[in-house]
Amino acid sequence: MSTTPTAASRLLVLILCTLAISCSSGIAGFAAGDDDAFIRCLAAAAVPPRLVHTPGSASYAPTLVSSIRNLRFVTPGTPRPLAIVAAAEAGHAQAAVRCGRRHGVRVRARSGGHDYEGLSYLSLDRRERFAVLDLAALRDVRVDADRAEAWVGSGATLGELYYAVGAASRTLAFPAGVCPTVGVGGHISGGGFGTLMRRYGLAADNVLDAVLVDADGRLLNRTTMGEGLFWAIRGGGGESFGVVLSWKLRLVRVPETVTVFTIRRPRNQSATDLITKWQEISPSLPRDVILRVVVQSQHAQFESLFLGRCRRLARLMRARFPELGMTQSDCEEITWIQSTVYFAFYSSSKPLELLLDRGTEPDRYFKAKSDYVQEPIPRHAWESTWPWLEEHDAGLLILDPYGGEMARVSPAATPFPHRKGNLYNLQYYSFWFEHGAETLERHLSWVRGLYGEMEPYVSKNPRTGYVNYRDMDLGRNEIEGNVTSYTKGKVWGEKYFRGNFERLAAVKAMVDPDDFFRNEQSIPPLPAAKGWSSI
Structure with missing residues (x-):
């Protein structure tokens, strides 16, 4: 049975894109x-x-x-x-x-x-x-299809990047997120995962060069900035080290025809069992397919991209996940560039020019948190989430599976450490439209409460999160002397970066020892007493 996107599905894309x-x-x-x-x-x-x-x-x-x-x-x-x-x-x-x-x-x-x-x-x-x-005006995108490379300004959006790549070639793509209004600069500097990550890794894994203004106002590229700084800006949060103005990207090969599907299953049609089973299946699927889940109200929505034809995908789903009941009538064969529109707007028939819309003024409030899941969460825990979602229509869970290329890359290859051993990223998201302190507290309490409920089932020592889903609840910097405290920074920093945090601090001490580029969750300089053998 073919699944038609509902009004709730169309609203969902708007929610996902609001992505001391x-x-x-x-x-x-x-x-x-x-x-x-x-x-x-x-x-x-x-x-x-x-x-x-x-x-x-x-x-x-x-x-x-x-x-x-x-x-x-x-x-x-x-x-x-x-x-x-x-x-x-x-x-x-x-x-x-x-x-x-x-x-x-x-x-x-x-x-x-x-x-x-x-x-x-x-x-x-x-x-x-x-x-x-x-940096919004620094948005040029120059694609070299013959070399499968592109230079893109940090102020460009993912949609503008995708549009330019799609215009240059039907068989080239770039692995990054599903929200077209997200800025390239922030997305890449935090890692950047999306529908192609199981085949090609993160956006940051596919950076070849960058142009950066350092704390002295110098203009540097990969050669002049050195490999330590180049490593740090590809997933370590570029705002801590300088201002990245542009990125040279490796484009990746995709077939002329890819396949997508969206299947919605309500709670009373085995949604709990499907999510429970999905945890074991999705990270171990062939790396040419991603199957993600969005849970809202009393429904679970299964969304997939496959780098191949519908018939092969249907055969794979019958063999690996028959419980989902996916058939050939559920899927649609389109081009990769159409798939970016499909995941952004839940329709492949909308014009590609929508990718060029940079968005309007904000129309909602939101708060989000994230986790990494390393062992399947038991069925009873998923069953306990439904009352939370039932009482809060403006809340949702987003489950993005890893595995594939994400498990192959070393956790030290870039600052982004969440590689092998992580089944999926779990995001908690609450949005609202009404102004007022009472409304704010109610929504913050909801997302924090559900996050607390899930603590026994997610990563531990530390409980980790994704830096691009920045969360001030994890901790904030304090100043000691004239620079950010390394000890205080570790409280939140190791949750985003695990063992890479100290190396990031060592790079910070080398390129910005006076801590000019800093905010409430910027990388602090590593104290000289700690030292570092190599960056």
């Missing part, structure tokens, strides 16, 4: 100053005034909100940047960093604005003087 620092003085190369001096410095560095938005200008508010995806961070009283520098070329980014250091203004870089906790454009410390370096 004091002001320093006395730091070497980072002086105190006044706001006007920072603006004058930018002008002296030939940054056009039209690209510098200050609170007194009419363009400030719309520019700030243009890339915010979460209404939690547009409420009155949220600390705002003293300026937004909308860089149109590399020199503007260099000027923002150099002027910031000279006049005591820290710089936070923003590409797509999907940061779950808003740290790319706000500060939780009202004392901090900071500017936002907005």
Whole structure:
């Protein structure tokens, strides 16, 4: 039986796409100053005034909100940047960093604005003087189909990247996420997983080079930045080390025809049993297929991409997961570029140009958390989640299976450590539209409560999470002296990066020892006393 996307399914894509620092003085190369001096410095560095938005200008508010995806961070009283520098070329980014250091203004870089906790454009410390370096204009995508490579600006969205790749070739793709409005810069710098990860790994696994502005305002590439820094920005959160302006990507081969399906099963039609069984099957499937699950209300939605024809996929599902009841009538044969539209909008018939829509002002509030699951969660635990979802229509669970290429790559190959041994990533997500403290607390309590319920069944020592699903509940930085505390940073850092956290801190100490690039969950410099043999 063919499954037709419902109104709830169409709403789901909208939900999925919404996918303590004091002001320093006395730091070497980072002086105190006044706001006007920072603006004058930018002008002296030939940054056009039209690209510098200050609170007194009419363009400030719309520019700030243009890339915010979460209404939690547009409420009155949220600390705002003293300026937004909308860089149109590399020199503007260099000027923002150099002027910031000279006049005591820290710089936070923003590409797509999907940061779950808003740290790319706000500060939780009202004392901090900071500017936002907005990269949205740095969005060129240049595809070399003959070499199967592309250069893409950090301000481009995944949709813009996919569109350009699809226009250049029917048999090339790039492995990254399902939400087209996510900015390339933030996505890659945190790892970046999506529907091709079981065949080709993360977005960060397929980076060949990058152009970065360092803490001294220098423009560096892979050769001049060195392999230690190049390693760190591919999954370690690039905002801790500099501002990545562009990325050179390895494109991957896909067949001209791929297959997709979406099958919805309600709780009263064995959804619990299917999810329980799915945990054992999905990570061990051939790496050319991914089968993910979204659970909302009283339904489980099974979504698949297969790099091949429908007949082969139906045969595979009958052999490996007959309980799902998938048949050839459930699937659709399309091109890879159409599959990106399918997963973004639950329809392959919509125009490809939708991938170029960068989104509008935020229309919802949300809070998310994540886990990694290393042993199948027992049936009774899944059964206990239904009451949580029944009482909270605005909550959902997203299960993305690993295995395949994700299990083959060493956990130390990039800062992203969640490789072999992880069955899947589990995301808890709550969204709402009403404003008010009581509503906020109710939704935060829901997502935190369900997260607490699942603690016995997920990774331990530490309980891990995905840095691109940033979660301030895991901990926040504190300042000791003039730099971020390494000891405090470990509290949250090892949950995202496990054993790679210390190496990331060593790179930070090498490239930004004064801790210019920092936020509430940035990598701290490794104390000199600890040392590090090689980065």
